[in-house]
Amino acid sequence: MISYLSELNSLSESINKAMEEYNIAKPTIYVGEPTDPSYGDFTTNAAFIISKTFKISPYEAAKDLLYKIKVSKEDISGEAHPSGFINFKLTDSFYLKFLNEIIKNKGYGEINISEKKRIIIEHTSVNPNKALHVGHARNVILGDTLYRLFKRLGHQVTVLNYIDDTGVQVADLIVGFKYLGYSLESNDKYDHYCGDVVYVNANKAIEESAELKNKRSEVLRDLEKGGEIYRFARPIIEKIVREQLKSTWKLGARYDLLNWESHFVHGGYWKKMFDLLKEKGLVKFVTEGKHKNCWVLLDKKVLVRSDGTAVYIAKDLTYAAWKLGLIPDDFYYYAFATQPDGTKLYSTSLTGNLKSLYTPADEAYILIDQRQLPLQNLIKETLKALSATKEYKVIAYGLVALSKSTAEKIAKSKIEKDIVHMSGRSGIYYNLDDLMSAIQQVALKLINERNPTLSEKEEVASKVAIAAIRYSLMRPDLDKQIVFDINEALKLEGDTGPYIQYTYARASKILEKANMEVSLLDQLILSEEEKQLLLQMAKYDYYIFKAYFSTSVTSLANYAHELASAFNVFYEKKRVLDEQDETLRKMRLALVYAYKLIIADVMNVLGLPELKEL
C-alpha cells in the first residue's frame, strides 16, 4: 500500500544513503513530520550535521545534500530552506496513486507487521462483587482498543478476563448474604445491587464486629478449599459476572476466556509454580531475621508465610506464568456465553471434556492501574528469569478519580479535597452503566431536537454514548490521572467521539444521495482542503504503527480527530453533489468515498460505532 509511511520510509532510506557520501561517522538524523505543516509533509535536519562537520552554512549543506538525495521526483518534491532544513512535499501524482489504491482495495487493506505473534491480553479483571465504575471502564477500553489494534496488524490475539472469586471482596459479599440476611434476589441490576447495597453495608458491619471478622475468615478459607460456602457463592458470583459482562459488551468489548482464581487454587497450580520457582532457585527459604521461616522471591518479597500459606502475589505470578505456558494448562473448557459479536466466550473448568483450547502466548499484556506497577514489575522480572523468549508486558495507566463536584453529588455532602478517589467499599464511585444511560439521555434529547424523524433513536443514542465514553477515556496519555466530572462527560461537541461519528454520517449521506459507483480517477485537481484531507488519510498506517510500537492509543485517537477535522473543513468549503464540473464532482465523490472507508477503519480499531445517521 502506498501511503505517507511508505514514502517516509523510502525517503528516509534515500537520505541516509546520500549521507554516506559525506563519510560522517554514525550520523543520527531526523526524517519525519515538520513542526509546522506549512513547511511541508516531511522534513530532515540532516544538513545541520553536514554543516557542523564541514564548517559550511546549513543552507549550503542543505542544497548540496538535496542534490545527492535520490528520491522519486514523481511522488515527492524537495526544497532546501534557508534555515538549513530540507522540506519535502507529496505531489499530486502521489495522491492520485494513493486515492486509486484505496478505491481499488475498498480501503487500506491489510496493514501487516512482519513478525506475527501469539498475543494474550488480560483486561477488565474486576472483583466479582460489584458493578463496574468509570475507573474500571478505563481498563476495559484501553484493553479492548489494544486488542483491536493487535488484530488489525494481523496478530493472533486472545483476550482474558480474570475473575478473583476467592478474595476478601467476595468474602465480604458472601458474609452479607449468609449472616446479615440480605436477600439473594433484587429487582435492580444484580451487580449494582450487590455492590451498592450488600457489599458496602456488609463491609461496614464487618469492620465493626470481631465476630463477623471471624465469619469472613471462615468464608475465605472455604472459598480457598472449595467447600460448602464456595458452592453457595458460586452461582451468586456467576450472576454478577454476567451482569458485569453486559456492561463491558455495551462498550463494545469482547473476551475469549474467563479465568477463575478458584480454578487455579483448586487445580493445584500454585504448587506447580512453587516447585518451578524452587527448581530455578528464584525463591529462598529464610532461616533467620524478620523473614524467618518464609520463602522469599528474588530476595525482595515474601511469597510464602512462615505458616506455609502463600501471599496474594503468588496467585498473580502463577496466572502470569500460565499465560506464557511456563506451567502446563490442565484446564477443561466450556462455552460460558455467546457475545454480541457472535463469538463464544469460554470459561475454564476443572471437569469436562473440552481441552487445550488455549495456546500459550509469546507475549502476555496486562492492563493495570499505576498502583499495581511495583508488584507487576516483580512478576515481570521473575518471568524473565524463567524464560528468555517469552515476554510479559505491563501496561499501567493513571487512576480515574472524581472531581470535587461529582464526588459531592454522590456523597451528598460537602467535600474538602479537589479530587476524590473512588472506593467500592465506601460507596464513592460513578458506575459505568449510569454514565452510559446519562449520556444516552443527552444524546436522545439532541436527536429529538435536531432529527426527530430518525428511526431507532435509542439505539443511535446508545452508540453515541459508547463513542463519547471510549474516546474520552482512551484519549488522555496513559501516565495521566483522569479527573472524571459528570458535567464534562455529558458534553458531546468538539474533541469527542461523537464529532468523529458525525463526519462518518456526513460522508454516508453524500454517498447515499449520489447513488453511483465510484470509479478510478485519471487526474486530480486539488484545492488546499482536499490535499489536506488526502494527506491525513494517507497517514493512517503511520499512526497504526506508532500506536503499536508505543502500546498507546493516545496518538491514534488524536489522529482520528485530525482526520475527521480535515473532512469537516473540506465539507464546509467544497460542494460535492451540486458541483457543476463533472471531473471535480467525480473526484470529490471519490474523496468522500475513500474518507468513509478510512474513518470506518480507524473507528473500528478505536471501537467507536459507525452511524450512518444521527
Added chain:
RNA sequence: GGGCCCGUAGCUCAGCCAGGAUAGAGCGUCGGCCUCCGGAGCCGAAGGUCGCGGGUUCGAAUCCCGCCGGGCCCGCCA
C-alpha cells in the same frame, strides 16, 4: 526514610520517548457563517515566564541535576 507518575492558555489536554524553524487542539469568552450535500459543524479574535532554578548543546517544553506543588506505591493484607 525509599521509589513511581504528573505539572504546557481561565479549564481539559496533545506535543516530550528519537532536542531544531512563529509551542498546538478542545471547552469557555468575544465576533462572524444555515436561499447551501445535516450547524453534534466551519471561520476569526483574545488568551501561554511550557511549575521554579541550574547544567549539557550552535539550539531545550523535549535530555541531565536540584528544588517546589499535586497524585500514588513501599505488609508474613488482598
